[in-house]
Amino acid sequence: MLPTETRVISLGIIGILASLALISILTKSILNKNFQIKIDNSGLFLGLIQHSKKLIYWKDITKIESINIEGIRHIIIYVKNVEYYGENEKGIQKYFFNSKMKKYKTPFVINVTALSENFDTIINSIITNWKKYKE
Missing domain, CATH: 1.20.5 (Single alpha-helices involved in coiled-coils or other helix-helix interfaces)
Structure with a gap:
């Protein structure tokens, strides 16, 4: 035909x-001028992700872990109150947010290969500060 x-x-x-x-x-x-990870008293700012809310509050983080996705290490950040972080997502951002939620049970899947620090330094710094600031 x-x-x-x-x-x-x-x-x-x-x-x-x-x-x-x-x-x-x-x-x-x-x-993106904020292509970085910033850690402060409020939480974890992820300029790497395409979500509208890039600051994850320490009080919302429930678990942090490292996984391999197709041979590349990623940081997975699980949060409570996922609805808060997804409420402003529209269009393609909403699609990626929802697809990560379905696949990983969290929208925060971070590939840090583009950053200057090595993976272990980044994840250890995030975990140390999370334990320090969590309520």
Whole structure:
């Protein structure tokens, strides 16, 4: 069965829109000035993630662990009150938030390979400060 002209045009438009969305996400990531992890008395600021709420309060963290995903180590941060962190998510951000929730039971799956510190230093610092500040 040969494709119709309408189908070809429709798929072309969908492809262009998907490409524009991907370019927008990549541009935001590249130009992100807060591409870092900051630790303070309030909590853990994750400039690495694409969620609207990047500050995870110490009081909300229930567990921190390390897992391997396709041979790359990631930090998984489990939180209570997940609804609070997901309430402002829209569009593609909401999709990623929900897909991580389904797969890992938390939206905070952090790949730290792009940071200058090594993995063990980062996770140990996060865990040490969490234990220090948690209520």
